[in-house]
Amino acid sequence: MRLVFALMVAAAPALAQEVVTPQIPREEGLAAWDRIFEVTSHPRCTNCHVGDAGIPMWEALGYGEERVHGMGIVADDSRIGAESVPCRTCHVTSARANTVPHAPPHIDDAWRLPPIELEWLDKSSAEVCAQMRDPETNDGNTIAELVEHLQTSAFVAWGFDPGAGRSAPTGTVEDIARDVALWGEAGTPCVEG
Ligand code: HEC
């Protein structure tokens, strides 16, 4: 009898693991979203993730809040300034490190603004959350594709390591990629409001 009882106790956890499908609780998903939003609302991201006016920002560069890009730069419909002054005039494509303060940042990709639907500047956590989980408004991405973008984008890599004395969001590329995957596994929960 004692032996049977001991066997039952030993078997219980294994059984429980088989029956219960692993799932990320909603609370953990919401906590992951909070960390994601902390990054996506950082000026290193929102200076590019602006809306349809196509005016890049110069926030968190020592000029104060609400400061738009100098020299009247607009990205136009092309999002690269093709119709006015192209971004590449100053933001060259180069993998070299950014070391000179207040010089135009460069990355190993063509400097440009994201599609208008990815507007994050001045948006609430709930707004960005709803926008990000819907392929209709997140540039057509599944959660796995968003994770891949975060892991491979030269823009994101630069945002976390901008150099030249610029501030950066908390965490790393791997942290936000893991948080987006976690948020996805929890069913992309958003708080209302
Ligand atoms: C220099 C401008 C620029 C900066 C800075 C920037 N992004 Fe983006 N982002 C883009 C562009 C352009 C796209 C559209 C996809 C592409 O062309 O790579 C994009 C798209 C995205 C997407 C959606 C993926 C997709 O396929 O469209 C995510 C997520 C994203 N960015 C995250 C970030 C995060 C996080 C930061 C800050 C750490 C950031 N971005 C900073 C330009 C920028």
Ligand code: HEC
């Ligand atoms: C005439 C030169 C010039 C052109 C053209 C130009 N930029 Fe800039 N840009 C700069 C300079 C210089 C800075 C750095 C400002 C500073 O750090 O004080 C900058 C910084 C930025 C930043 C802020 C980066 C950060 O640290 O957060 C963004 C975003 C940006 N530019 C986007 C664009 C886009 C998009 C275009 C094309 C539509 C463009 N720029 C065209 C000169 C230019």
